[in-house]
Amino acid sequence: MSDLPETKLLQLFDVLYEVRSVTKAAGRLGQSQPTISIWLGRLRQQVGDPLFVRIPGGMTPTPRADALIGPCREILASLSRLTSTEPAFDPAIAGRRFRICMTDASHITLLPPLLERVRALAPGVRLEAAGIDGGTEQALTSRDADLAIGYLPWLGGAIARQELFEQDWVCLANPRHPRVRERLGRRRYVAEGHVSITAGTGATLLHRALTTQGIERRVVLELPGFLGLGAIIGGTDLLATLPRHIGTTLAHGNDLALWPCPLPVDQFEVAQYWHPRFDNEPGSRWLRDLVAELFGSVATAG
The missing domain is CATH 3.40.190.10 (Periplasmic binding protein-like II)
Structure with a gap:
């Protein structure tokens, strides 16, 4: 298998096809005319064709050169994309x-x-x-x-x-809860009815903490997620134990009371992946x- 042409020879072929002059190609590429002649001789040998022949006023491509110029320029364009810097992301005009x-x-x-x-x-x-x-x-x-x-x-x-941030645990309650007024202690927490959120890794941490401490809550309602939880807590005397970020958001949005969780539950880290x-x-x-x-x-x- 013959050697593949070097990139500089492909560049010479591209320029020479455009300007049709060794002298002009040397000026365009910043090389001496003898160097360009040597490169052209090497390219002719590798391709097995003269590529350009002299005519009055310059040079003209052979049929083989006409057939090769398209693939040559495709290769040079691909090499340019390979080494070019990836364009910056402009959020003001991005459509993504x-x-x-x-x-x-x-x-x-x-x-x-x-x-x-x-x-x-x-x-x-x-x-x-x-x-x-x-x-x-x-x-x-x-x-x-x-x-x-x-x-x-x-x-x-x-x-x-x-x-991004750490999460600890809080309890949501109706601000008019008849038995949770000034504080929420462990004994009161265990005695009250609860809404249990069953899905998510956070729920696994809470379940593990309750099991480790031998606490079995009186669960009145199980939910797969937080949809509707604010309205449920605001309309009942049930408690919900949940991570602080969602608890704070629901408390502010539904005018609910927010208490520190009276039981030790492992904190966890919210991250982006x-x-x-x-x-x-x-x-x-x-x-x-x-x-x-x-x-x-x-x-x-x-």
């Missing part, structure tokens, strides 16, 4: 969809401020919220999802993560920076 995996709690707490900021900075960008399940890791790997936000310790080590393949992809990096700015520990504390 970002798919974010998140829990229903994040739909209530994180999605509204994120959507507000995205609409202000990137009016042409569309967000899509997806659930978190056993396919989340594969979705991040294949880029079917750009980002996942939550407490997802089961994701594999191939997935990158950035901690992505595949390292997209560490330097401008759009993905912009989205991650925006999430960190909105929900990072400093912003949350503020």
Whole structure:
């Protein structure tokens, strides 16, 4: 198999086909005329064709040169794309969809401020919220999802993560609750009726804490998520134990009382997750920076 032409020979062929003069090609490429002649001789040998023949006033391509110029320019364009810097992501003019995996709690707490900021900075960008399940890791790997936000310790080590904030636990109650007025202690907590949120990794931490301490709550209602929870607590004397971020949001939005959880329950870290393949992809990096700015520990504390 013959050697492939060097890039500089392809560049010479491209320029010479355009200018039809060794002298002009030398000036365009910043080389001496003898050097250009040597390069052309090498290219002719590799291709097995003279490529250009002299005519009055310059040079004219052979039929073989006419056939090769298209593929040559395609190769040069591909090489240029290979070594060029990836264009920056301009949110003001971007028209792109970002798919974010998140829990229903994040739909209530994180999605509204994120959507507000995205609409202000990137009016042409569309967000899509997806659930978190056993396919989340594969979705991040294949880029079917750009980002996942939550407490997802089961994701594999191939997935990158950035901690956003820590969560402890609180209890929601009706502010007119007849037996919870000034404080919520352990004994009162155990005696009251409860709404149990059954889904999510956070629910697993709470269940583990209750089991470890030998506490069995009197569960009156089980819910798969937080939809309708604020209205239920506001209309009953039931309690709900949940992470602080969602608890605070529901308390403010439904005029509910918020108490520290009287039982020790492990805190956990909410983070954003992505595949390292997209560490330097401008759009993905912009989205991650925006999430960190909105929900990072400093912003949350503020």
